[in-house]
Amino acid sequence: MNGKIKWHKATGPAFQTGEIWVGSGGARVSIESVRKYPGANSDHISDYGVTYTWALSNGEVKRHEKDAWNFQIRYTHIADLALRVS
Numbered sequence: 001m002n003g004k005i006k007w008h009k010a011t012g013p014a015f016q017t018g019e020i021w022v023g024s025g026g027a028r029v030s031i032e033s034v035r036k037y038p039g040a041n042s043d044h045i046s047d048y049g050v051t052y053t054w055a056l057s058n059g060e061v062k063r064h065e066k067d068a069w070n071f072q073i074r075y076t077h078i079a080d081l082a083l084r085v086s
Contacts, residue, residue, distance in 0.1 A: 006080075010034050010048035010068035014077045021052070021075035029054040029075060032063065045069045 008014035011034070014021075019031045032051040040047035046069040053063045066074070 007045065007072060008077060009043075010045055010050065011043075014079070015048075015050065015068070020078045021071075022078055022081060023075050027054055028078075034068070037067075045072070 013019070015031055015034045017031055017033060021029050021031070023029065029052040032053050034051070035049050037047055037049055046067045048068040049065050050068050050071045051063060051065045052071070052075075053061050055061050
């Protein structure tokens with residue numbers, strides 16, 4: 001992260017169903033759901049699992065889950081992209 005882009009809380013608006021995030025290679029993914037891991041006792045960003053989907057060029061839809069911290073390492077919320085180029 002370049003210091004201009006904030007970390008988004010896993011319970012915040014950027015992680016609502018349907019929100020678009022973009023990978024470092026330009027791939028767009030959509031948030032499907034966010035859930036707190038069973039047994040997690042705090043509200044640390046890595047206590048939440050993010051399920052997201054993306055479409056392949058052949059129309060197949062893929063689904064994956066990462067914890068919210070690792071998700072934000074790999075993906076940038078679409079609203080934050082303008083900050084990266086300024």
